Amino acid sequence: MIYCEKPIYCWAMVIIETAKELIEYLKIYRNKELGFVPTMGALHNGHLSLIDASLQANEITVCSIFVNPTQFNDTSDFDKYPRNFDKDIALLAERGCDVLFLPTLESMYQRESLLSFSFGALECVMEGAHRAGHFNGVALIVSKLFNIIKPSRVYFGQKDLQQCAIIQSLIKDLSYDIEFNMCPIIREGNGLAMSSRNQRLSESEKEEAKALFASLELTKTNLLSGKSIKEAVDLSKEYLKNNISFELEYLEVANAETLQEIDSIEQGQEYAICIAGFLGRVRLIDNIVFVG
């Protein structure tokens, strides 16, 4: 266990690098309300909004930073994933985070796991369909972290809407006594959803990427004005073609809870419009949720 090296910010933030030490350390907080924010680091204001939500509702906030290899289906994406640990430590400590869990690979994976998860229809669409094994890796690491940290509340971002549904399913099916909280997407001024991967975009790509959010809003507007799902999606694909060189993987309108594709919009129901694809070599995702 180490204390942050920058005492001016970090008098209270503890950094722990192994599961064993964290379990031991958290024993003193067993009867306290503990909020947990799992991340892969390269922190931005989206992550920090989850930390803020946890700090508001809990006595102790634990954040983890671990670039989890088992959830990457593309090794070059894993290798290129931004890692800014020193900056992350300073940001978390400044924010008031109490504990940072920064585990080593060996601490999280002593061996290749034999366990595998299945989330039925939920993992057969969108991210699940396009990133084989992704949610298995997510569920594996998140279960490990829940078992080590035993949080009262956890905070995830709507940015990864399908991940939120997967984790809620995991909490139900494994009877974790954990309150799940989904926090809104934090965006740049031009609408681009904040993401660690945005660091790999050039300034002009960041500007171009505003077309993703605009395409989601356009889909919503067209659906609410009575266009069919096919018409609305086709118009947004056309808009994307004209405004960004984006290799689209999917643009889907789904039931916001089950994330299954739908045929038509019904009044009063909640829907999600989700998009994913590549801008250059950087994979971006985004979504909006709306009521029909």
Ligand code: AMP
């Ligand atoms: P990551 O480090 O990408 O694994 O993200 C860690 C958590 O931060 C996940 O629950 C994400 O959904 C959430 N998150 C990432 N980007 C944003 C954002 N722009 N706004 C809100 N939450 C976010």
